[in-house]
Amino acid sequence: MISVTHLAKVYSQAGRDIHALAGVSLEVPAGSVHGVIGPSGAGKSTLVRCLALLDRPTSGTVEIDGVDLASVPAGELRKARRRLGVVFQHANLFDSRTVLDNVAYPLEIAGVSRRERRARALELLGLVGLSEAAGAHPAQLSGGQRQRVGIARALATDPDVLLCDEPTSALDPRTTDEILDLIASLKQRLGLAVLVITHEMHVVKRICDTVSLLEAGAIVESGPLADVVAAFGSRLSTSLLALPGDLEDGDVDALDALGTSAPGHGTRGSALDAATRELGAAPRIVAGTVETLGGVTFHRLRLVAPPGTSPARLVDALTTHGAQAQEVTR
Amino acid sequence: MSWIDNLLANPAITEALGPAALETAQMVGIASIATVALGLPLGVAMVVTARGGLAENRAVSAVLSGVIVNITRSIPYAILMLALIPVTKALVGTSIGPIAASVSLTVAAVPFFARLVETSLREVAPGKVDAANAMGSTRRQIVTRVLLPEALPSLIAGVTTTVVTIVGYSAMAGLVGGGGLGRLAYNYGYQRYQPEVMIAVLVVLVLLVQAVQALGDALARRADHR
Numbered sequence: 191m192i193s194v195t196h197l198a199k200v201y202s203q204a205g206r207d208i209h210a211l212a213g214v215s216l217e218v219p220a221g222s223v224h225g226v227i228g229p230s231g232a233g234k235s236t237l238v239r240c241l242a243l244l245d246r247p248t249s250g251t252v253e254i255d256g257v258d259l260a261s262v263p264a265g266e267l268r269k270a271r272r273r274l275g276v277v278f279q280h281a282n283l284f285d286s287r288t289v290l291d292n293v294a295y296p297l298e299i300a301g302v303s304r305r306e307r308r309a310r311a312l313e314l315l316g317l318v319g320l321s322e323a324a325g326a327h328p329a330q331l332s333g334g335q336r337q338r339v340g341i342a343r344a345l346a347t348d349p350d351v352l353l354c355d356e357p358t359s360a361l362d363p364r365t366t367d368e369i370l371d372l373i374a375s376l377k378q379r380l381g382l383a384v385l386v387i388t389h390e391m392h393v394v395k396r397i398c399d400t401v402s403l404l405e406a407g408a409i410v411e412s413g414p415l416a417d418v419v420a421a422f423g424s425r426l427s428t429s430l431l432a433l434p435g436d437l438e439d440g441d442v443d444a445l446d447a448l449g450t451s452a453p454g455h456g457t458r459g460s461a462l463d464a465a466t467r468e469l470g471a472a473p474r475i476v477a478g479t480v481e482t483l484g485g486v487t488f489h490r491l492r493l494v495a496p497p498g499t500s501p502a503r504l505v506d507a508l509t510t511h512g513a514q515a516q517e518v519t520r
Numbered sequence: 521m522s523w524i525d526n527l528l529a530n531p532a533i534t535e536a537l538g539p540a541a542l543e544t545a546q547m548v549g550i551a552s553i554a555t556v557a558l559g560l561p562l563g564v565a566m567v568v569t570a571r572g573g574l575a576e577n578r579a580v581s582a583v584l585s586g587v588i589v590n591i592t593r594s595i596p597y598a599i600l601m602l603a604l605i606p607v608t609k610a611l612v613g614t615s616i617g618p619i620a621a622s623v624s625l626t627v628a629a630v631p632f633f634a635r636l637v638e639t640s641l642r643e644v645a646p647g648k649v650d651a652a653n654a655m656g657s658t659r660r661q662i663v664t665r666v667l668l669p670e671a672l673p674s675l676i677a678g679v680t681t682t683v684v685t686i687v688g689y690s691a692m693a694g695l696v697g698g699g700g701l702g703r704l705a706y707n708y709g710y711q712r713y714q715p716e717v718m719i720a721v722l723v724v725l726v727l728l729v730q731a732v733q734a735l736g737d738a739l740a741r742r743a744d745h746r
Contacts, residue, residue, distance in 0.1 A: 242654045268656035282651035285746045286669040296655040299665070327745040343655075 192274075192351040192383050193217045197250035197260075199236050199407075210236040212407040213250070216385075218400070220350065223377055223384040225394040227426075228404035234387050237404065238355040241385070242276045243267060254351050272300065275344030279356040281336040283328040289315065289339050290324040296346040314342040317379075318372060334365035341372065345380070352376070354386045358393060370396045391429055395483055401426060416484030422448045422514035431490040433477040443501045444476055447491045449513035453482045460489060461513030468507045471496035492518070532708040532717045541724050544700035547618035548690050551625035552683045559630040559682075560675075562588075563637025564663060574649075574659045585638075589631040597628045597689050601696060621690065621698030629686050636678035640671040673744035680736025684729050691725070701725060 199211040210233050218224040228234050239245040241252055243259050251258045254273045262270050283292050290311050291298075297307035315321050318338040328336055337357060344352060354373065358366040374397045377384050386393060394401050394415070402412040403426050411418060411426050418426045427448070449461045466472045478491040493515075495504040501517050508515040527533055562584065568574045569581040595603070601624035605615045608623040644667050652666045668675070694702020701721045709718030 244650055244653055271656040276654040278647060280647055282647040284670060299657050299661050329746045
């Protein structure tokens with residue numbers, strides 16, 4: 191488990207203080223994935239560098255199973271780091287080493303015997319599905335394979351926490367899903383606390399149990415995935431359930447609605463059905479998205495009230511039947 | 521075929537060319553080994569102490585890079601080798617011969633090579649150093665197990681360039697008592713006006729440089745896994 195409290199980083203640039211991180215707190219229990227999402231410039235890179243202790247935070251703590259990495263002296267920090275594996279966007283493998291020797295590197299510097307580290311590295315390569323590539327050099331691998339090696343290397347010292355910095359941002363969509371599924375399965379099998387820093391909503395949707403929105407160095411929204419999405423109108427809810435396409439300009443009477451249903455049922459049996467029966471006519475759906483997130487199927491719809499009713503009546507009907515709705519203000 | 525007869529009849533070629541080539545090889549060899557032995561640590565020290573380096577130290581960095589390397593590099597070799605004669609005498613007991621010549625060759629080549637080492641190490645992606653740090657490497661481990669191996673192909677290319685440069689300087693060193701091909705070309709080819717000696721020396725030098733370059737390229741390719 192990793193627990194971060196009031197993490198702050200102040201840079202001084204051209205005589206001015208820049209608050210890159212203004213007191214970030216979060217907690218990731220073992221066996222779960224927490225996503226920190228944010229636009230560029232929000233402080234994601236600084237957060238990663240502070241969490242990985244590549245930069246010393248100005249204040250705050252980064253505790254892994256009760257040991258605060260931010261306050262251990264430099265000499266002990268090297269040892270303490272073994273409890274934290276870091277996966278980088280571009281894998282950052284060593285080109286001069288074979289895949290096996292890359293994975294064995296953390297053990298090599300920890301003084302593990304050659305035979306032992308070879309066995310452990312092979313075992314890790316098996317875990318990420320790359321046993322046959324042990325003797326290859328990183329340049330011979332695809333981006334996805336390199337990231338698998340990066341993950342295996344991060345796990346070499348048997349860490350409790352895996353910190354992933356934009357792990358799939360350099361990968362194509364299919365490889366992205368393979369890597370994300372690998373991270374999710376490793377979390378399960380090894381009981382890891384995984385912290386993923388990303389700008390991709392897709393990453394959050396696919397593997398995160400909990401999520402935080404980072405903005406201007408601070409966490410502005412945070413919680414379990416389903417709760418965050420259910421917070422109608424919140425930034426994360428709107429981004430995670432983004433509506434496709436441009437909306438027609440003429441629909442000034444449109445309203446936004448957020449409903450839920452049991453997974454696998456689409457919008458069947460939802461507040462929309464009930465509201466349609468109540469009004470005697472179906473609202474027109476301008477745009478909509480249906481997604482199952484955190485075990486709940488959410489539908490976010492942009493609706494126009496049927497003729498003879500009013501947007502206000504439709505909002506009422508929807509809210510009475512358990513959905514959340516409000517008129518769109520432009 | 522009188523020029524071939526000239527060639528084979530000239531003792532400057534039949535008897536002196538071989539030993540002169542060996543002398544050149546000797547001074548280039550000694551100077552190259554000494555240059556790598558001294559220049560590699562100097563280049564590493566320059567990178568490590570530089571701003572944002574593994575062991576940032578402004579004072580040391582200023583002395584290494586600003587004073588030692590830049591001053592030495594700004595002195596033309598022809599002047600440096602003359603200025604170093606007293607030092608050479610103190611070091612090897614004489615200022616004559618290939619071993620004495622390797623002293624000034626080394627002094628001239630070390631800063632040159634150190635700059636190449638510096639450039640090579642700086643080209644190693646910073647992300648690799650981050651990764652090494654995140655895994656708990658010591659600074660020494662980062663230098664010996666990450667920076668140097670990752671920069672190896674580029675370092676080998678730097679050694680090749682340096683050796684070729686030393687071959688060039690060695691001809692100049694020959695003029696002031698260093699011996700070797702430089703002296704042979706000067707004494708016979710220039711002063712006694714025997715063009716066939718000049719040509720023979722040129723051919724040997726070109727072959728020597730080609731051989732060094734080919735060997736260097738082959739080694740760099742073998743070390744390169746990118």
